[in-house]
Amino acid sequence: MSHVDAEPAMPAERVLQVDNLRIAFAAQSKTPIEVVRGVSFHIDRGETLALVGESGSGKSVTAMTLMRLTEHDGATITDGSIRLRGREGRVMEITRIPLDKMIDVRGADVSIVFQDPMSSLNPVFTVGEQICEAIVQHQGKSMREAEQIALKTLQLVRVPDAARRMKQYPHEFSGGMRQRVMIAMALSCKPSLLILDEPTTALDVTIQAQILDLVRSLQEEIGMSALFITHDMGVVAEVADRVCVMYNGVLVEQGDVFSIFEAPRHEYTKALIAAVPQLGSMAETDMPAKFPLVEFSRDRNAGAGA
Numbered sequence: 001m002s003h004v005d006a007e008p009a010m011p012a013e014r015v016l017q018v019d020n021l022r023i024a025f026a027a028q029s030k031t032p033i034e035v036v037r038g039v040s041f042h043i044d045r046g047e048t049l050a051l052v053g054e055s056g057s058g059k060s061v062t063a064m065t066l067m068r069l070t071e072h073d074g075a076t077i078t079d080g081s082i083r084l085r086g087r088e089g090r091v092m093e094i095t096r097i098p099l100d101k102m103i104d105v106r107g108a109d110v111s112i113v114f115q116d117p118m119s120s121l122n123p124v125f126t127v128g129e130q131i132c133e134a135i136v137q138h139q140g141k142s143m144r145e146a147e148q149i150a151l152k153t154l155q156l157v158r159v160p161d162a163a164r165r166m167k168q169y170p171h172e173f174s175g176g177m178r179q180r181v182m183i184a185m186a187l188s189c190k191p192s193l194l195i196l197d198e199p200t201t202a203l204d205v206t207i208q209a210q211i212l213d214l215v216r217s218l219q220e221e222i223g224m225s226a227l228f229i230t231h232d233m234g235v236v237a238e239v240a241d242r243v244c245v246m247y248n249g250v251l252v253e254q255g256d257v258f259s260i261f262e263a264p265r266h267e268y269t270k271a272l273i274a275a276v277p278q279l280g281s282m283a284e285t286d287m288p289a290k291f292p293l294v295e296f297s298r299d300r301n302a303g304a305g306a
């Protein structure tokens with residue numbers, strides 16, 4: 001069977017369907033260690049799914065495997081399937097794509113933004129050159145066309161004075177602006193799925209809020225589907241439509257964000273939510289009210305700005 005148009009086809013609105021995914025790493029003892037054990041979830045068009053769980057629960061390995069980035073580190077997909085609807089609507093069975101062909105899929109049909117933009121950006125090329133390179137490689141555009149697209153994408157992620165900033169090097173950008181550049185680079189080829197792996201963890205709180213706002217408004221503007229990896233339920237409350245909770249390599253609970261927060265079933269999910277500071281718990285503290293902590297509400301979109 002070809003990796004394109006895998007059977008059975010996915011529902012039209014589905015962008016990603018992961019079924020019974022199992023991933024193991026080779027170990028010094030002969031038995032490989034299975035770190036992801038039978039994980040199944042899906043993401044529809046325009047939807048943001050948060051994959052949450054404590055450190056080591058398997059979130060990053062799951063996300064990186066969607067792009068086949070873990071096999072270089074010694075991982076093996078031991079079972080399961082990963083179906084992705086690419087940019088032109090074709091359904092690909094990611095697990096069947098030869099590894100050397102994944103370069104055509106990464107950055108084009110699915111892109112990832114990591115926690116530390118400095119390690120993903122090349123310090124010796126300008127930001128404009130780096131965005132253009134991805135566009136030329138994946139879309140076969142001329143350099144002149146790529147520059148236009150790069151400029152528009154930087155404007156889309158609200159980088160001020162984008163034309164001038166294109167000519168600057170990564171070290172000339174602040175942490176938050178670098179993360180906007182990474183999001184621009186990831187979006188420049190209009191992938192059907194954007195993966196964000198702890199994209200705000202390294203940023204201070206105000207910048208983190210701006211980046212989360214940006215992701216939410218981009219989702220509304222361009223109907224982006226996103227997989228958000230985080231261990232922070234505050235971030236989940238900000239961005240997610242649906243939530244998958246991972247614990248020790250297994251998905252222990254999944255559901256829409258309202259039910260997860262209002263009626264968590266699994267003890268581990270309850271513990272994660274309990275760890276989020278609530279406005280109510282601040283009454284006895286000296287924290288000024290202008291720094292509100294997370295309070296989840298069905299009205300969260302009411303005041304959403306860019």
Ligand SMILES: Nc1ncnc2c1ncn2[C@@H]1O[C@H](COP(=O)(O)OP(=O)(O)OP(=O)(O)O)[C@@H](O)[C@H]1O
Pocket residue numbers: 025035053054055056057058059060061062073074231
């Ligand atoms: N290259 C590797 N070789 C062997 N084991 C690995 C490798 N990468 C990850 N693991 C193991 O896989 C498991 C899941 O790790 P993963 O990075 O996915 O966790 P995580 O939930 O993303 O945690 P964190 O938030 O700390 O990144 C861990 O036990 C980890 O030690």
